[in-house]
Amino acid sequence: MAATIDLGDLHIEVVRKDIKNLHLSVLPPSGLVRIAAPGHMSQAAIRAFAISKLTWIRSQRRRMQMQEREAPREYLDRESHYVWGKRVLLRLVEKDAAPVVDHRQGKLLLQVRPGTDAGRCREVLDGWYRAQLRAALPDMVAKWERAAGVRVGRIFVQRMKTRWGSCNPDSGAIRLNTDLAKKPPECLEYILVHEIAHLIERSHNARFTSLMDVLLPQWLQLRRQLNQLPVRHEDWDY
Secondary structure, rough: EEEEEEEOEEEEEEEEEEOOOOEEEOOOOOOEEEEEEOOOOOHHHHHHHHHHOHHHHHHHHHHHOOOOOOOOOOOOOOOEEEEEEEEEEEEEOOOOOOOOEEEEEEEEEEEOOOOOOOOHHHHHHHHHHHHHHHHHHHHHHHHHHHHHHHOOOEEEOOOOOOOOOEEEEEOOOOOOOHHHHHHHOOHHHHHHHHHHHHOOOOOOOOOHHHHEEEEEOOHHHHHHHHOOOEEEOOOOOO
C-alpha cells in the first residue's frame, strides 16, 4: 500500500519500487503527485526531496488543471477529429466488410460493420493512428540518432494515459503515445527528441536542459504548444 506525504494542502503518494533513484510524477487530470522511491530510502529523505520540488509541482498542477480537454468522442457521422493537428470530419460508413480508415480532403472515413459500437470504432481508429505514427517515425528517428550520437532501441507506439512518451535508458527503448498522430508533426518531433535526450541524461537537470537547447533550440516553444492543445477526454484511473 502506498504511503502519503502531506505538505499543507498537497498530498503526495509514495510508492516503493526496486529502483536506484527517485522519480517524481504529476499525473493528469487532477494533478495527482506521485513519487516512486527506492525501498531503502527513508521517508524523511523523500519528504526533503518533495519539498525541494514544490515550486515545480505546483506549476505542473496549475498547468494540468487548466488544460482544455476534448469532449468525449461518440464516433458519429460528421463528428470532429484531428489528424496531424488539423481538424477533420468523421464520415461513418456501415458495410459488411473488414474495417477501413481513409483520410482525404479534410474527411476521415471510418468504415465498420453494421451495429459496430463506439468502443470498437475507437479501437479501429486507434489502430490507424498507430500506423500513421509508425510510418512517420523511421526517418525522424534516424535524423535524431545522428544528431544526438545515440542508437535508439525498439520504438513502441501505444495508447498512454498519463504521458506523451517515455524511455528506458538501459535498453534504449522509447514509448510514444498514439495520440501524437493527432497533434502537429513538430510536437511528435519534440517528444521524440526529449526521449532521445533521456538516453543520454536520465534526469531533468541542467545537463538535460543544455542538451535540449543544443539539439532543438525551439523545444520550449514546442512544449508550450503541445501543452496548450486539448488532450483526450479520459475516464482516468491510477
